[in-house]
Amino acid sequence: MGVAAVVPAAGSGLRLGAGMPKALVRVAGVAMVARAVDGLLASGVVDDVVVVAPPEHLDAMAEVTTAGRVVPGGPDRVASVALGLAEVRDANVVLVHDAARCLCPASVVASVVAAVRAGHGAVVPAIPVADTVRRVDADGHVVDLVDRTGLLAVQTPQGFDAEVLRRAHAAAGELRATDDAGLVEAIGGEVVTVPGDPRAFKITSALDLAMAEALVRTELEP
Ligand SMILES: Nc1ccn([C@@H]2O[C@H](COP(=O)(O)OP(=O)(O)OP(=O)(O)O)[C@@H](O)[C@H]2O)c(=O)n1
Numbered sequence: 700m701g702v703a704a705v706v707p708a709a710g711s712g713l714r715l716g717a718g719m720p721k722a723l724v725r726v727a728g729v730a731m732v733a734r735a736v737d738g739l740l741a742s743g744v745v746d747d748v749v750v751v752a753p754p755e756h757l758d759a760m761a762e763v764t765t766a767g768r769v770v771p772g773g774p775d776r777v778a779s780v781a782l783g784l785a786e787v788r789d790a791n792v793v794l795v796h797d798a799a800r801c802l803c804p805a806s807v808v809a810s811v812v813a814a815v816r817a818g819h820g821a822v823v824p825a826i827p828v829a830d831t832v833r834r835v836d837a838d839g840h841v842v843d844l845v846d847r848t849g850l851l852a853v854q855t856p857q858g859f860d861a862e863v864l865r866r867a868h869a870a871a872g873e874l875r876a877t878d879d880a881g882l883v884e885a886i887g888g889e890v891v892t893v894p895g896d897p898r899a900f901k902i903t904s905a906l907d908l909a910m911a912e913a914l915v916r917t918e919l920e921p
């Protein structure tokens with residue numbers, strides 16, 4: 700089988716504070732998880748989708764998810780992705796895509812898959828950092844100015860040769876990398892970037908949700 704996508708959607712969305720799992724929160728009337736799954740399939744390069752949901756919300760998640768399977772997730776993102784990965788044993792390319800990045804354009808999905816198909820074991824979409832970045836100590840005092848040249852903010856979907864991702868997760872142990880590419884780096888794998896897109900931003904806070912709503916409504920307007 701070809702390209703499978705694992706959609707981690709098992710987070711609780713504490714920072715959004717909607718009182719329900721974030722992936723169930725609607726953006727202009729459609730649940731984030733449904734938008735994320737539909738976006739992956741709209742790319743035309745994804746054959747199979749597995750959504751990883753909070754164990755206590757499997758039915759609600761299946762109700763709003765229009766395609767793919769829904770399986771229970773784990774206590775953190777690494778555990779949730781590992782549980783999804785176990786469901787796509789036949790795939791030779793695996794994408795991991797946050798439900799929370801539900802407005803990612805299909806063109807980004809296609810370019811990530813193309814880069815994996817071209818022979819890269821691990822591919823991440825990334826965009827330039829727009830702000831000045833400073834390192835601070837525990838009291839908030841500036842320690843130094845971080846040179847922004849060569850700094851990129853990493854998005855999802857992240858794409859992998861399936862065997863590389865399986866090896867990375869098998870070796871993860873207690874390592875809690877913030878993304879799957881981090882697990883690949885930990886086993887010495889090379890990670891390459893392709894251009895990301897500002898619309899693939901992660902909905903984390905209430906402001907992000909408002910921006911996502913505005914973006915959808917703008918794109919729907921004639
Ligand atoms: N145990 C977890 C934690 C997170 N995720 C998923 O990983 C993605 C990125 O996580 P984040 O945006 O930080 O979501 P939450 O963990 O839900 O947010 P918060 O930290 O505010 O609770 C989300 O799609 C989230 O559902 C997951 O599948 N399983």
Ligand SMILES: C[C@](O)(CO)[C@H](O)COP(=O)(O)O
Pocket residue numbers: 776797853854855877878879901
């Ligand atoms: C995977 C990710 O979206 C890449 O930027 C990000 O690391 C997830 O971050 P969080 O710690 O789950 O908020």
